[in-house]
Amino acid sequence: MVLDTQGEPLPGASIYVKGDTRNGVTADANGRFTLAVPAKTKAIIVSFVGMEQQEVVLLDRTDEYSVRLQSSTTIDEVVVTGIVTKRKDTFTGSSASFSGEELKAVGVQNPLASLRSLDPSFNLMESDLFGSDPNRLPDIEIRGKSSIMGMRDEVSEDPNQPLFILDGFESTLETIYNLDINRIASMTILKDAASTAIYGSKAANGVVVVETVQPQPGQLRLSYNGSMDISWPDLTSYNLMNSREKLEFERLAGKYDGGTADELIEKDNLYQKHLADIASGVDTYWLSEPLRTGINHRHQLYADGGAGGFMFGIGLNYNGVTGVMKGSDRDVLGANIDLIYRVGKLQFTNKFTAQQTKYTNPIVPFSDYAEASPYYKKYNEDGEVERWLSNNDYEPNVGNPLYNASLNSRDETKDFQLSDYFLTLTA
Known part of the structure; x- marks a missing residue:
């Protein structure tokens, strides 16, 4: 019997002996065939229009074979709009499609970062303020920014970001950002106004269509x-003053000048103290204090199989991100169950996903370390971290970022999401 990937028969499929095209038959209306072969035949060839040709090795004492042919249409020949799949030569809009293997070939950090590497029109805008914060969702532009600017912090979502479609349903930027890249079968970018004919005004900034991997029939x-x-x-890239340069800059700026006689004496004492500390070797490099080497590890376990008109897929995935800033972490734990049931010309598909995300952010921002003067000591003479780096009447109190970071405080967020999509398709 000759079947397609959905387990449906392929009437008219061609079967012949390898190396002898004259010795062949055609499958009947039920996809069944009978072929008499010479005793020394090692393999037969099975083919069908639009499907990949398959070579079937013949086994001893086996005379019944079930052959499943795969579609020969590749991702670069079609455009997946999220509602229908059209051939590229019949789609009038501007689009770009990439398979899951292409996305993983350029990186596995997250799907959006891989998409940026593959298509120059898909931009993830770098933020000097947030740097490599793993919990900051990226700003996305497809072919530039629209007329609505500077409103991300005023509305719940950036009005300039594209519309995201996951398996035919509208999704969010965070869901796609957290999506395990091994679950993705393809990603398609719909770039121009033609997509508004499908999704309306929501697609004005472009559409990103994501299709996940479907369970395949066969053994588990x-x-x-x-x-x-x-x-x-x-x-x-940081070129900050050292302790001696910073103190001299403050002196030339007049920080230690002016005031009454008593104030001048106090300011001079403060200057001399800083100068003595510098002479003793104090030159604190605060920038390296809150930083570390970050590790990002991802794991995905997936089982699928099925027979006849029923197929299933069960997956578990984990993504653990340790940011370069101490205290910045992101853990994503997810599970998914995919069920496909086909009866006649109807196909029922159910996709269930559960995902828990834990975000941890540092208490003390990096800017506090950058603003600390290098002539301050990290620790006092007893090796303790004091609350204040400077506490006098002639300058604002300067807090010790190391002390603030040591407090029993934390910035954490836990998010748990459940989603279930049910589709009914007619062949």
């Missing part, structure tokens, strides 16, 4: 994917 298959990458801070 169990697969595991794992990856890891390491990131470290680069401070070479």
Whole structure:
């Protein structure tokens, strides 16, 4: 019998002996065939229009074979709009489609970062303020920014971001950002106004269509994917003053001048104290204090199989991100169950996903460390972290960022999401 990937028969499929095209038959209306072959035949060839040709090795004492052919249409020949799949030569809009393998070939950090590497029109805007914060969702532009600018903090979502479609349903930026890249079968970018004919005004900034991997029929298959990458801070672009340069700058700026005679004496004493500390070797480099080497590791376990008109897929995935800023972490734990049931010309698909995300952010921002003067000591003579780096009547109190970071405080968020999509398709 000759079947397609959905387990449906392929009437008219061609079957012939390998190396002898004259010895062949055609499958009947039920996809069944009978072929008499010479005793020394090693394999037969099965083919069908629009499907990949398959070579079937013949086994001893076996005369019944069930052959499943895969579609030969590749992702670069079609456009997935989220509602229908059209051939590229019949789609009038501007689009770009990439398979899951192409996305993983350029990186496995997250799907959006891979998409940026593959298509120059898809931009993830860098933020100097947030740097490499793993909990900051990116700003996205497809072919530039629209007329609504500077409103991200005033509304719940950035009005300039594209519309996201996941398996035919509207989704969110965070869901796509957290999506395990091994679950993705393809990603398509619809770039121009033609997509508004499908999704309306929501598609004015473009559409990102994501299709996840479908369960495949056959024996139970169990697969595991794992990856890891390491990131470290680069401070070479910072060119800050050392302790001696900073003190001299403050002196020339007049910080230690002016006031009454008593005030001048106190300011001079403060200046001399800083000068003595510098002479003793105090030159604190505060920027490296809150930083570390970050590790990002991802794991995905997936099992799928099925027979006849029923197919299933069960997956577990984990993504653990350790940011380069101490205290910045992101843990994503997810599970998904995909069920497909086909009866006649109807196909019922149910996709269930559960996901828990835990965000941790540092209490003390990086800017506090950058603003601390290098002539201050991290610790006092007893090796303790004091609350104030400077506490006098002639300058604002300067807090010690190390003390603030040591307090029993934390900034955490836990998010748990459940989603279930049910589709009914007619062949």
